[in-house]
Amino acid sequence: MVDRIRKILIANRGEIAIRIIRACRELGIASIAVYSDVDATALHVRLADESVAIGPPEASESYLNAPRIIQAALDREAQAIHPGYGFLSENADFADQVSQAGLIFIGPSADAIQAMGNKAEARRRVSTIDVPVIEGYSGQDDYDSIQNAAIRIGYPLLVKAAAGGGGKGMRVVWESSNLHEAIDTARREAKHAFGDDRLILERYLPDAHHIEFQVLADQYGNFVHLFERECSVQRRHQKIIEETPSPLLDESLRSEMGTAALNVASAVGYTNAGTVEFIVDPQHRSFFFLEMNTRLQVEHPITELVTGLDLVQWQIRIAADERLPFNQDQLSQRGHAIECRLYAEDPANNFLPASGPILSFTEPQGPGIRVDSGFGSGDDITLYYDPLIAKVIAYGEDRLSAIRRLQAALRDTVLLGIPNNVAFLLDILSDDAFLQAKIHTGWVEQNFADWHSTGCETPAEVLIAAGLISTQNNLDRPLEQDRSGKDPFSPWKLPNYFRNGVGS
């Protein structure tokens, strides 16, 4: 089927690398993992068919090292490179270099990345077609020009990295006195995260919804959208929980926005999978183009669950020149899917990223539960990269049953040894406003600003278990006595049975 591609190099790490390895397996394609020095034994390296070291831990020396990655693909005779998300995925130069090297870049053309990757350019392109763009400014970005534009647009507004994504290099400014500092911070973050410190301004709608449309386009001019994802539950502009369908959209708004998304994609001759992001004003039920992400999204699984399509497989098949065998009318949403992101971050310490070993990770299971994880028990979370550990995704016949499934799944998730946001996610998922879908992009910050874990009394069961575990670990007298007891099958008699295999 995909004859042109027999081996793929995956220029990424963590859960998304593993997600792509799985798709390769299912298509009968070999996979090559790349890894930095700290990732030499990482899960994605262990699961791939082959692996290549690409440099020191700093991303700029390894996962962002385009020449090295392309050389690795050539050396191992891969036909294609999948960039995943983040890292080099939206780097037009990289896409270009991959093609120049005679390899297939699994994603859109360098031109499309160029056009959409820079937010200033994207705003210009989209404003020429019949799609509303949020009021903003993307001209000269010196202090004076930005200040003047800010006065025109009005506050609150958003200072954003032109090359940005993932909430990096982004600051909400509520009044003019904070503009200067926001510009400095955003510029520094942008420079560091994207190597490009250009900034743009956008009007900020505090009560808006963030709704994005997944599009898919083959190399023969066939475009479809795979409906929306509601991503309004955000903290510091980072999505935390995503779901589809959006509780806000009705059929007519959905179809209007879907058409707008297709218009945006076709305006730049888009191919492969991409996402068109909109801001929706719930009062006026009006929507504005925000940006287009020219790559696979973290939250792609919820779309897969409600449409039944495998997005990563379609990325590969489109790159291998296949035609989309379906048109828009043949696609539909079925049921409801919701995803949450498990981060190594410490809610007790202002949600700062945490690093260290995962002593134990038991993923939830059961009907309608999918877990895309990048790490397992014994693996290290390092501070070099994104703190995403895993995504837990639930599917149900309707919104409430999907939410209940996700809640149960999170309660079944065992993640020991590293601070994480599971308790925080559970509190959001059981909040009345969330259950009634009364959410917007500022909702988490307004309602969970000083969230802390409700410190409950330690249950007696936990203390008893701790006592039993400690007794057995110490291998002291009680055990010796027990070993001479009557029951030959007593668990306490097995030597060493109670040692933790991890980290000890």
Added chain:
Amino acid sequence: MIFRCQVDNQLYEIKLEWHDEQCHATLRDQDFLVEILDHRPGQIDLRVQDHSIRLYWAEQNGRTWISYKGCTYIVDKPVNRPSNKRSEKSGENIVRAPMPAQVRAVEIMEQAQAIKGQTIMLLEAMKMEIRITAPIDGQVTRIYVQPGQRVDQGQLLFELNSSVS
């Protein structure tokens, strides 16, 4: 045997007495009948007073992490009461790294006056910028780190002297 531990700064004492396959646990004058149903590395299934429960656990550096019904508890060995001797560097005069990070910039010189909330240094971890500010008004008496340096969680960053008016 008596087991002592500490969870969330709270001290607990449990008495465990074995009778064949059953254990009597006593916690704050309350008795529990406990039976081990299954066990494997990192997992223990118990019956406590007729209720079957499963707990997951892991250990590191003398700490035991226990997961029970979706909550995680960190069980520590009891620490000896801190000595009454007042620690020589108390409270908010010293600022430590909130997490492992890299120092990106130090925005003040030693001996300079800082006002509460003023940015003293910028740290970076996982591409996020973390602003470290002065917790009080005071003179920066000592800066322990320099740009580019990697710091561990809890590592001393700088010290302020609040007595300067």
